[in-house]
Amino acid sequence: MALARRASTGARARGAVRDGRRAGGRSHPRASRASVRETNEAVPVLEVGTGTPLDDARAAALAMALEAERLGKMTLTGPSDAGNPYRRVEFRWVTIRGRTLLQRERFDARQAFASNHAIDDAANGDLKGATASVVIAEALDAGYKHWRLEHSSGGWNVTANVKKKRATVSKEKGSKRLIDGEGATGATFVVGPRAHDREKARMVATDDAFLRYVGVVAEDGSVRASKRDKYKQVEEFLKILNHAVDEATSANHMESGSAVRPLRVCDLGCGNAYLTFGAYSLLAIKREIPTNVVGVDVKRQAREHNTGVATDLGWGDSMHFVEGTIAGAGVSFGENVSAPPDIVLALHACDTATDESIVRTVRWGSPLALIAPCCHHNLQMRLKKSTVQAFPPLSRHGILSERFGDVLTDAFRAHILRLLGYRVDVMEFVGGEHTPRNTLIRAIRTNALASKEAWEEYDNMMKTWGVEPFLAEELRGEIAEARARSGA
Numbered sequence: 109m110a111l112a113r114r115a116s117t118g119a120r121a122r123g124a125v126r127d128g129r130r131a132g133g134r135s136h137p138r139a140s141r142a143s144v145r146e147t148n149e150a151v152p153v154l155e156v157g158t159g160t161p162l163d164d165a166r167a168a169a170l171a172m173a174l175e176a177e178r179l180g181k182m183t184l185t186g187p188s189d190a191g192n193p194y195r196r197v198e199f200r201w202v203t204i205r206g207r208t209l210l211q212r213e214r215f216d217a218r219q220a221f222a223s224n225h226a227i228d229d230a231a232n233g234d235l236k237g238a239t240a241s242v243v244i245a246e247a248l249d250a251g252y253k254h255w256r257l258e259h260s261s262g263g264w265n266v267t268a269n270v271k272k273k274r275a276t277v278s279k280e281k282g283s284k285r286l287i288d289g290e291g292a293t294g295a296t297f298v299v300g301p302r303a304h305d306r307e308k309a310r311m312v313a314t315d316d317a318f319l320r321y322v323g324v325v326a327e328d329g330s331v332r333a334s335k336r337d338k339y340k341q342v343e344e345f346l347k348i349l350n351h352a353v354d355e356a357t358s359a360n361h362m363e364s365g366s367a368v369r370p371l372r373v374c375d376l377g378c379g380n381a382y383l384t385f386g387a388y389s390l391l392a393i394k395r396e397i398p399t400n401v402v403g404v405d406v407k408r409q410a411r412e413h414n415t416g417v418a419t420d421l422g423w424g425d426s427m428h429f430v431e432g433t434i435a436g437a438g439v440s441f442g443e444n445v446s447a448p449p450d451i452v453l454a455l456h457a458c459d460t461a462t463d464e465s466i467v468r469t470v471r472w473g474s475p476l477a478l479i480a481p482c483c484h485h486n487l488q489m490r491l492k493k494s495t496v497q498a499f500p501p502l503s504r505h506g507i508l509s510e511r512f513g514d515v516l517t518d519a520f521r522a523h524i525l526r527l528l529g530y531r532v533d534v535m536e537f538v539g540g541e542h543t544p545r546n547t548l549i550r551a552i553r554t555n556a557l558a559s560k561e562a563w564e565e566y567d568n569m570m571k572t573w574g575v576e577p578f579l580a581e582e583l584r585g586e587i588a589e590a591r592a593r594s595g596a
Contacts, residue, residue, distance in 0.1 A: 153168060153171075153172060153261055154168045154169060154172065154257070154264050154266065154277050154279075155168075155277060156277050156278055156279050157276075157277055158274075158276045158277075159274050159276075160274060160275045160276070160277055161273065161274065161275075162268055162269070162270070162272075162273040162274055162275050163273070164275075165255075165266055165268065165275040165277060166245075166248045166249070169182070169248060169255060169257060169264075169266065170241065170244055170245055170248060172257055172259050172261075172264075173199055173244050173257065174227070174240060174241060174244070175259070176201040176208050176210075176227070176300070176301055177260075177299075177300050177301070178259055178260040178261070178299055178300070179199075179200070179201055179257070179258070179259055179260075179299060179300075180200070180258030180259065180260075180298055180299040180300075181198060181199065181200045181256075181257075181258045182198070182199040182200075182244075182255065182256070182257045182258070183196065183197070183198050183199075183255070183256045183351075184196065184197045184198075184247055184248070184250075184252035184254070184255050185252060185253070185254045185256075185351075186252055186253035186254045186533070187250065187251055187252055187253075188251040188252070188253055188270050189250065189251045192250055192251065193216045194214040194215060194216055194250075195215055195216065195217065195535075196214075196215040197212065197213070197214050197215070197247045197250075197252070198212070198213045198215075199211070199212055199213075199243075199244060199247070200302070201300070201301040201302070202224070202301055202302055203301045203302065204224065207226070208227070208301045209224040209225060209226055209240075210224065210225045210226075210227070210240035210243070210244070211223075211224050211225075212224075212225060212243050212247075217536060223237060223243075225237060225238060225239055225240045225242075225243050226239055226240065227239065227240050227241075228240075228241075251268075251270045252268065253267060253268055253269075253270075254266070254267060254268070254355070255268065256351070256354070258299065259299065260299045262279050262280060263279065263280035263354065264277065264278070264279055264280075265277075265278045265279075265280070265354060265355060265358045265359075266278075267359075276359075278358040278359060279358070280354060280357075280358055281364070310343060311343055311346035311347050311350060311386070311390055311394075312339070312342060312343050312346060312386050312389065312390070314329055314330070314331060315329060316389055317421055318385040318386070318389055318417065318421055319331075319339075321385075321417045321420060321421065322380055322381065322382055322385060322417065323335065323380075324338060324339050324382065338382055340538055341455070341537075341538050342382050342383050342386045344537050344538040345383060345386075345455065345478070345480070345537055345538070345548070346383075346386050346387065346390050348478060348535075348537055348548065348550060349387060349390065349451075349453075349478055350390060350395075352476055352478060352550055352552065353391070353451070353476070355552065356475055356476045356552050359552075359554075361475045361476075361552055361553060361554060362450050362451075362475035362476055362552075363450065364397070365391075365397040365398050365399060365450075366398055367398050370397075370398035370399055370400045370426075370441075371391060371397055371398065371399045371400070371450055371451070372399075372400050372402075372441045372447060372448070372449045372450045372451070373387055373388070373391070373399060373400070373401045373402070373449060373450065373451045373452075373453065374401075374402045374403075374404065374439055374449035374451070374452050374453070374474075375387065375401065375402070375403045375404065375453040375454070375455075376404050376434045376452065376453070376454045376457060376461075376464075376465045376468065377404065377405060377406075377434055377454055377455070377456070377457040377458075377461055377465070378403035378404060378405050378410065378414065378429070379405055379410060380410065380413070380414070381403050381410070381414040381417070381429070383453060383455050384401060384403040384414070384427070384453075385417070385418075385421075385423075385427075387401065387451075387453060388401045388423060388426065388427055392423075392426065399426060400426050400427075400428075400441045400442065401426065401427045401428070402427075402428050402429070402430060402439050402440070402441065402449070403427070403428070403429045403430070404429075404430045404432060404434060404437045404439065405429070405430075405431065406431070406432065406433055406434075407431070408431050410429070410431075411429045411430065411431040414429040415428075415429050433464075434454075434457060434461050434464040434465055434468065435464040435467070435468070448472035448473060448474055449472060449474050450474060450475055450476060451474065451475075451476045451477070451478070452465065452468065452469045452472070452474045452476070452477040452478075452479070453477075453478050453479075454477075454478075454479040454480065455480045456480055456481070456482040456545055457479075457481070457482060458482045458483055459482065459483050459484065459485050459486055460486050460578050461482075462479060462481040462482065462521070463486075463521070463577075463578050463579040463582060464582075465477075465479055466479060466521060466524075466525065466549075466579060466583075467579070467582045467583060469551070470525070470528055470583060470586055471586070473553065474553065475552065475553045476551070476552055476553070477525075477530075477549070477550070477551045478548060478549075478550055478551075479521075479548070479549045479551075480537060480545065480546075480547065480548045480549075481514075481517070481518055481521070481545065481547055481549070482545050483545075484513055484514045484517040484518070486517075486577075486578045487513050487516060487517040487520070487575065487577050487578070488509065488510060488513035488517075490575040490576075490577070491503065491509070491513055491516075491573065491575055494573065494574035494575050495574055496572070496573060496574025496575075498572050498573055498574075516569075516573065517577065518534060518547055518549065519569070520569065520577040520579060520580065521549060521577075521579055522534050522549055522551075523562070523565065523566055523569070524566070524577075524579055524580060524583060524587065525549070525551045526558060526562060527558045527562060527563065527566060527587060527590055527591075528558075528583070528586060528587070528590050529553055529554060529555045529556055529557070529558075529590070530551040530552060530553050530554065531551070531552045531553075531554050531556070532549065532550070532551045533549075533550045533551075534547060534548070534549055534550075535547075535548050535550065536548070557590075557593060557594040558590065558594050558596070559594075559596075560594070560595075560596045562596075563591060563594065563596035564596075
């Protein structure tokens with residue numbers, strides 16, 4: 109059938125681009141120059157490099173996405189256009205009643221919207237909407253900053269700079285894959301059309317051994333009703349962790365992890381360690397990355413219980429639990445007691461415990477942090493005591509004052525991390541029906557110096573509201589040093 113044939117000398121990419129122009133999208137130049145190379149299959153492929161013309165990267169990504177037999181999934185995240193309601197778009201090829209169709213899923217803040225698209229007008233038949241090439245081209249034109257392609261040629265990550273019309277392309281080392289469910293073992297993704305009624309791929313499957321030990325799954329293998337929200341939180345958190353690890357390692361901000369030098373993960377305020385065990389299962393078991401994990405919690409009962417679970421699972425050599433506060437607990441990985449963690453996790457550490465998690469992240473110099481804040485009382489109290497009342501209507505009503513304090517606290521946290529050399533995203537990691545505390549701060553250390561404008565924004569925030577947040581107090585020395593380095 110037409111989907112299985114290889115295009116000759118990039119013809120498929122150029123034809124798809126013409127379809128996009130007819131649909132009213134921006135034209136894509138012919139897939140050539142630095143970002144595209146001609147392979148034995150004669151299909152344009154992304155090429156690793158920085159400063160790639162953005163239109164070239166689009167054309168190559170479009171051509172690769174149209175290869176139904178070779179694409180696993182293409183994911184676009186980080187919309188730059190404030191008017192774009194979709195925070196993420198995913199594409200994959202599926203088989204429905206014998207027809208091979210492109211499935212598009214678009215995610216807004218609350219739900220997903222799915223649609224199916226044929227390869228061309230002739231095959232569209234009774235389907236409504238545009239063809240596959242048109243909807244992919246539209247998405248690539250929509251200003252998403254991060255693209256990921258799971259393809260039989262490997263895992264590809266693209267960071268798009270829409271303003272400068274440039275892209276940075278990286279390829280994961282040693283990517284494994286399965287074609288039609290057969291081939292390499294230990295695969296990280298599957299390529300080729302899949303049955304539409306396939307079981308949804310999960311970061312944490314209900315038959316994962318640790319779920320029964322921590323009480324999430326019952327004896328019959330079903331998720332306990334009282335633990336469904338917790339299961340969903342961990343599942344969505346691990347999806348972000350999975351992608352963040354790929355992004356940080358592919359850009360050389362973090363080591364990949366090996367038998368000689370395992371990846372080091374620290375979960376601060378781990379509690380019953382749902383997330384701690386989930387992270388180890390994802391990284392060490394599913395992805396086969398040598399990983400050492402340390403969980404920290406103030407309760408002795410948590411340390412004893414979690415240590416027992418790790419031992420029962422056979423993970424005791426790689427997972428250790430420490431009794432102590434987030435700010436003061438000793439954290440070490442094996443014999444190298446001074447080795448800092450590569451990844452810091454903190455799920456719902458209460459009030460300033462979230463700030464303490466950030467402080468340790470910064471002082472360790474950890475390249476990746478995923479932190480989901482909980483309550484935000486400290487800054488709210490400081491706002492009440494402040495002599496500055498910038499906008500009185502915001503504090504006149506208790507519920508508005510509380511919600512505003514939450515937002516301002518996390519805005520300070522994200523901005524301070526940015527000033528200290530991290531690239532920061534603040535996102536919703538799970539729907540509000542599963543937890544009202546669904547904000548996630550994702551930070552990747554790039555060591556980039558903050559701009560003069562960023563420092564001015566920080567100063568204006570404190571002046572406007574008349575407060576210095578707890579995090580700024582704790583990191584006052586590091587902030588001053590970073591300001592001096594930037595010359596601001």
